[in-house]
Amino acid sequence: MAIKTIFIHLLLLLSGTILFAQQDTTADKYKRMEVMIPMRDGVKLHTIIYSPKYPTDKLPFLITRTPYGVSSTRSPEKSDYTKELSSDGYFFVAQDIRGRYLSEGKFEMTRVSRDKKAPKSIDEASDTYDxxxxxxxxxPDNNGKAGIYGISYDGWTSIIAAADPHPALKAASEQATPSDMFMNDDFHHNGAFxxxxxxxxxxLTEAAKTDSLYDFGEYDTYDWYLRLGPLSNINKMYAHSSLPTWNNFIAHPNYDAFWQKQALAYRLxxxxxxxxHVGGWWDEEDMVGPQDVYRRLEKRDSSNRNFIVMGPWLHGQWANGTGKSLGNIKFDDQPTATYFREQIQAxxxxxxxxxxGDGxxxxxISFQTGSNQWKTYTAWPPKESVTKNIYFHANGKLSFEKPTAAETKAYDSYVSDPAKPVPxxxxxxxxxxxxxxxxxxWLTDNQRFVDNRPDVVQWQTDTLTEDVTITGNVLAKLFASTSGTDADWVVKLIDVYPKFYKKELKMSGYELMISSDIFRARFRNSFSKPEPLIPGKVEAYAIDLHGADHVFKKGHRIMVQVQSTWFPIYDRNPQKFVPNIYEAKESDYQTATQKIYHSAKFASCIELPVNK
Structure with a gap:
């Protein structure tokens, strides 16, 4: 260690800034230092710094900032996520954000942007800056540059830092960031909770300063949530107003200023x-965020600084292991996660x-599922894709041909009962x-488990005689009515494997979701001002099913399923309009008859981005 480095470490130890400095006695290539870094308002943030023991050049910083605790952070060469990066040589910095684990201050979920007119005001961008x-x-021995990266909440802190960057911050890799907590990802989708x-x-994040799980006292939480009854019982019986985020759900049931000022659309x-921007096609938590943030920034990217990578992953799967499969789905032995870390991130x-490198x-960059190949595009969605509608028909048929007046059955119907929600x-x-x-x-689960439920309707094509490739954004265009005054519409686009699949017998007849989402009908005209439905009136709904890059192979079928409950990942809609569902009473929950139309006049369909 250079004399200068020893002197600086001594000063920091005496000041109490360094909590712990690892002795140079291990075989690791990096040495560890634990420090408390002061922010502009005096709060100190707990930080782990890994420095190469034998640097051959001045090095940049790679930073991750997290609410999930950094004390157990391993040496970078021992983590799949950073192994390839560590061989290049960086200062790796991991920090507890304020109010979490060993950092001082008060935690605030997705903290809003500060008032820049107040010198001591703070937010996650200013904490990164400081x-x-x-x-x-x-x-010592840094090259004056820093990058930031991370997954999920850590991806959110990365994009927030990039929105108001320190001059030394030269690159950000936001991975699976949420973008709008009311419109998509973690807490709501299209207003459905x-x-x-x-x-x-x-x-997990607010019951204590460190992560904690709720003790349900039983294994199958479906039963617990069903017995819960109205959402108001959470505070009445369990949380007792102790969780700030839950209290905010209750106070802000619509898309008001509270949600808008958190959303990245208003901060970038x-x-x-x-x-x-990095995301997974089957990310169960933040699949929409990276696509949404990329799309919004791309509109004003005049300097070619905005890029997107999508792979066949669940939430953060690219950080560990090989990524050769996901649940029951295999990718022809391709190590997709390893490829990302070596060939893209590093x-x-x-x-x-x-x-x-060449820059x-x-x-x-997308891993196209079905064909199981990495693809590159000059734009997203690709300009080569053309919109093509696939229509619902009577008798459960799905076809690229539009319904005609000759088709006598105009709709399919089912009864939705909140007391018996579809899991x-x-x-x-x-x-x-x-x-x-x-x-x-769960997004790769075989959807065959709901095939025989009377409250799920479905349509499917004949066996495909040629491949159908979709690359881009998928949109459901639904015409529907209800006997109630509110409703939820769940739409799933599914790849149905052949009934006898020789390549892998257990996948025979498998129903794999490719795109899916939910829409709360009260928000059909405005997410800020919900309106009751008129019983029996046919309404048009455009439901964003987001991006996909998938090949429906010859011999497969394309299927669409529609239902009105998806429990308990989404709360039960009372199906009776109430001003605030979080304050609904048990008596507000009622059955409703739902109708999905497929006539010449009301031609429900899925708008597919077909890529030839």
Whole structure:
């Protein structure tokens, strides 16, 4: 260690900034230092710094900021996520955000942007700024550059830092960031509340300063949530107003200023630094966020700084293991996660932080499922894709031909009963982050488990005689009515495997969701001002099913399923309009007859981005 480095470490130890400095006695290539970094308002943030023991050049910083605790952070060469990066050489910095684990201050979920007119005001961007400033001044032999990266909440802190960057912040890789907590991802989708995730995540992050799980006292949480009854019983019987985020759900049932000021659409203007957006096609938590943020920034990307990578992954799967499969789905032995870490992530930071490589990155990189091939595109969605509608018909038929007046049956109907909601995955439904939870894989579950339910309707094509490739955004265009005054519409686009699949027998007849989402009908005209439905009136709904890059192979079928409950990942709609569903009474919940139309006049369909 250089004399200068020893002197600086001594000063920091005496000041109490360094909590612990690892002795240089291990075989690790990196040494560990634990520090408390002061912010502009005096709060200190707990930070782990890994420095190469034998650097051959001045190095940049790679930073991750998280609410999930950094004390157990391993040496970078021992983690799948950073192994490829560690071989290049960086200062790796991991920090507890304020109010979490060993950091001082008060935690605030997705903290809103600060008032820049107040010098001591703070937000996650200013905390990142102050951290980088401290690192540049106190860690010797740095090259004056920093990058930030992370998954989920850590992806959100990354994009927030990139929106208001320190001059030394040269690149960001936001991975699985949420973008709008009312419109998509963690807490709501199109206004429908993500009940099990919203409650359990609030407990996880707010019941204590460190992560904690709720004790349900039983394994199958479907039963617990059904017995819960109205949402008001959470505070009445369990949380007792102790969870700030849950209280905010109740106070803000519509898309008001509270949600809008958190949303990235209101906090981002243009790509101020190069940004890589990373997501998974089957991300059970934040699949929409990276696509949404990329799309919004792309509109003002005049400097070619905005890029997107989508792979065949669940939430954060690219960080660990090989990524050769996901649940029951296999990718022809391709190590998709390893490929991302070696060929995409490592090269991204090597170029922007070290000038290493050619700096040529595709606008969009996608692992195309079905064909199981990596693809690159000059734009996302690709300009080569053309919109083609696939229509619902009588007798459960799905076809690219539009219904005609000759078809006599105008709709399919079912009775939706909130007392008997459709489970969103095969039971038992374990606690989200509980032992052996199958939460992580549910988007790839075989949807055949709902085939015989009377409250699920479906349509499918004949066996495909040629491949059908979709690359881009999928949109459901639904014509529907209800006997109630409110409703939820769940739409699922499904790839149905052949009834006898020689390649892998257990996949015979498998019904794999490719795109899906839910829409709360009260928000059909405005997410800020909900309106009751008129019983029996046919309404048009455009439901964004988001991006896909998939080949429906010859011999497969394309299927669409529609239902009105998806429980308990989403709360039960009373199906009677009430001003605030969080305050609904048990008596408000009622059955309703739902009709999905497929006539010449009301031609429900899925708008597919067909890529030839």
């Amino acid at each position: 951290t980088i400033d401290w690192l540049l001044k106190n860690i 993500r009940l099990s995730y919203g409650f359990e995540y609030s407990v 203007d243009y790509p101020r630094i190069p940004i890589q 090269k991204w930071f090597a170029w922007y932080l070290k000038g290493k 040529k990155f595709a606008e969009a 969103y995955r095969v039971r038992p439904i374990e606690e989200t982050y509980g032992t052996n939870s199958r939460w992580y894989y």
